[in-house]
Amino acid sequence: MSRFESVEELVAHLSQALEGRRVVGIVGAPGAGKSTLAETLAASIPNAALLPMDGYHYPQAVLRDLGRRDRMGAPDTFDVEAFVAVLESVRFSGGTVLARGFDREIEEPVPDAITIAPEKRTVIVEGNYLLLDSGGWEHVAPLLDESFVIEVDDAVRLERLVARHVRFGKSEQDARAWALGPDESNARLIAATASRADHVVALHAGR
Template sequence: MLQAALDVVVPFARGRQGRVVVGICGPPAAGKSTLSSALAEALQDVHIGLSSVAVPMDGFHLSNVELDRLGLADRKGAPETFDSAGFVHLLRRLRAGEDLVYAPAYSRTLHESIGGVIPVPSSVRVIVVEGNYLLLEHGPWASVRDLLDLVLYLDAPDEVRQESLVRRQLAKGLDLPEAQDWVSRSDEANASVIAATRNRADLILTR
């Protein structure tokens, strides 16, 4: 999977001048975070020599306090539970090549976004942006696709994803029935929304 991504991204980046923004999209638990981190690290290998950093969309999760206020706590992870306009603004800053941009990340320990933890200096050649909703066509999300030079869609068998998602909810403290309910009711509803956008990607990879 990593090699397939490198086979596409490396010649693409070398064939362009300036910064390249690569998106990795796909349903929950497809392996986007793992692939984006591995890709960013591999691009910096001495034999490739492309400075890179991974920037996750998950850094734009609304806070749990705000989700409670909006009545969206039971839908956390859905498109409307992110600061999508803020995410678009960050992408525009990254494309503009500002001297130094700080991107947020999401903590799976705190279950909250943390601001200013990913420094992106202007010298970085390839930015790997990872997230569920990079290819949506409504609201502020609709601006994202045009801010990405190349988008890889990462898929995985449903049973593999669902097992991983259940383990994720168990780790948060839910019991097994609660975890299974969350996955079937929330995560898989989001997965259906994301799957409908896969035809907008440049390449589809399957885990």
């Protein structure tokens, strides 16, 4: 397992010429910085596209019907079959692929919000459970050419997470309760998958 300690190293690695399309997975616990890193990579690598896993949350109404709204973000609160299907299309179809986005303001998936054109040679996929080996998620990792797990200090990650929840409408108390409750349960599950990654990304402040 190799280790990357700067965005520049990572961009150089992923910018190397490759035959066909490359599908890259960025994995990390809630608050680890997956979205920020994935967005930076997609903007820095020639002909790259971004595919976040968040678009495959079940809608709020479905979560309520299933009795899972109070732990939104757990593995079984995502439409994993649809996520695998879009990854298969990205990997094998050769044509334009439409994927779901996610509106954090209302916490709802948005159909066909993302367009991945055929000329996009690198697709950056980011999400919590790309390396999970159960519940249907075991079909994800075989569709990735490379996977990277983000290593970050837990205290830093927690403060980022609380700040994010507050930014999207939770009170400070509710934000911390959610970060230490459902988010932390998910973080432990994700940590158990880290050894399956091909590479570690350890980005320090300012890097």
